[in-house]
Amino acid sequence: MSDTFVVLGLDAADYDLVKKWDCENLLLSNHNGIDTFAHSLDVPATYEVWPTIATGVFPDQHGVTLPSSWEKKNRGFRFLEEIGTRLPKLLKSPAIKIKHSVEGHETKTSLDHMFNNGDVYNWPGLTSCPDWEQEGEWFSAVKNKSMSEQNFRRNHLANAGKGIGWLSGMSQAGTPVVGAHVHILDHMGHLYGKRPEKLESIYNEVDELVGWLHDQVDRLLIVSDHGMQTTATDDPQPGVHSFRSMVSTTEKGGLPEDMTAIREWVESRVKNNGEENMTEIDAPMQHLEDLGYL
Ligand SMILES: [Zn+2]
Numbered sequence: 354m355s356d357t358f359v360v361l362g363l364d365a366a367d368y369d370l371v372k373k374w375d376c377e378n379l380l381l382s383n384h385n386g387i388d389t390f391a392h393s394l395d396v397p398a399t400y401e402v403w404p405t406i407a408t409g410v411f412p413d414q415h416g417v418t419l420p421s422s423w424e425k426k427n428r429g430f431r432f433l434e435e436i437g438t439r440l441p442k443l444l445k446s447p448a449i450k451i452k453h454s455v456e457g458h459e460t461k462t463s464l465d466h467m468f469n470n471g472d473v474y475n476w477p478g479l480t481s482c483p484d485w486e487q488e489g490e491w492f493s494a495v496k497n498k499s500m501s502e503q504n505f506r507r508n509h510l511a512n513a514g515k516g517i518g519w520l521s522g523m524s525q526a527g528t529p530v531v532g533a534h535v536h537i538l539d540h541m542g543h544l545y546g547k548r549p550e551k552l553e554s555i556y557n558e559v560d561e562l563v564g565w566l567h568d569q570v571d572r573l574l575i576v577s578d579h580g581m582q583t584t585a586t587d588d589p590q591p592g593v594h595s596f597r598s599m600v601s602t603t604e605k606g607g608l609p610e611d612m613t614a615i616r617e618w619v620e621s622r623v624k625n626n627g628e629e630n631m632t633e634i635d636a637p638m639q640h641l642e643d644l645g646y647l
Contacts, residue, residue: 356624357524359570360467360532361517361563362406362476364399365539367580368599374553378564379575384601388611389579393419396594402578402612403534404478407466409616415462417478467616470623471530474519484512485536492540505544509537510558517562521569530623535559542581546592549585567603572622575601576615 363379368386371379389397390405392412398419401412412418462478475484491508494500516533523531537559545552567573580597582588588595600608600615609618634641641647 354571355524355527357471357528357570357572358530358619358623359520359524359566359573360530360619361520361566361573361575362403362532362534363538363559363563363575363577364403364534364536365542365579365581365594366559366575366577366599367538367542367583367586367595368577368597369586370552370556370580370583370597371599373585374556376556376560378560378567379556379601381567381573381575381601381603383603383605383608384599385608387576387598387600387609387615389596389598390612397579397596397598398594399536399539399578400477402598403476404462404466405612406576406578406615407468407473407476407479407532408462408464409467409613410464411613415464415478416459417462418459467619467623468530468532470625471528471532472523473531474533475516476532476534482534484515485534488512488536488540492543495544506541506555509540510562513537513559513562517566521566524570527626529626530619538577538581542583543592546581546583549583552581552583552585571603573603574619575599578612 366379368384389402390411391397392401400417400419404415404417405411408415460478461480466473466479468476468479473479475482477485488509491500491505495502495505513535516535520531520533538555541552541555545555563575577598580595580599582590582593582595584591586595586597598612602608604622609615638647
């Protein structure tokens, strides 16, 4: 255990669903709903909210936005998505990457953020997002029925485990503050908006993974960018993002009330580790060259 402050970005974790389905590990000792916002769409957009959480400013300032006339431009996105699913596998990734950077929109902010003093993984708007991009390919594949439901779920759970395991390793290393974004509940919510019994089973599996993480770390914040409309919550548009985002933490005291307040709230709890050192390699260099390491 360490002083590391761990931030799990749990995309689309819906506060009402987490409570409804008794996800006791997601509901840490101190939790609440938190105000989120819509910028380019009528509902909160993953792309735009995560950089706000990390930088503390709205999309106009952090610069990571979706095309403003989304409905019009969406045709272009869909076209690229179609190309991506029809090309041979080797060519798929570049097409998917194009989808994430069309129209001259920034995909990464140039601003400082709450992980500057630590490290961050797969966080939209901050880092490259290899897991999220891969999941985008799987979502297209499941839509086109070239990937089974079981495989889709297995792959997403594996990626969720990667993000959560990464946080545990970073915490063990004593990194002052670490964050990872895990997207599983977003894709599953879009898939199962009208089949809440299936979505509930995924919430329970994620709850198990987070229970494991909680055993590994002392100081944890879970935050979501938005929730998901479902038939279980009698929403008008099942499978569309909801405004029911959440925060949940091991820390005592007041919680941040909106997405722009999280950065300051986290930074006030991070302890600085001071200078980092360079080191020497003890093995003979020739041996390392023979091994192909150098
Ligand atoms: Zn999202």
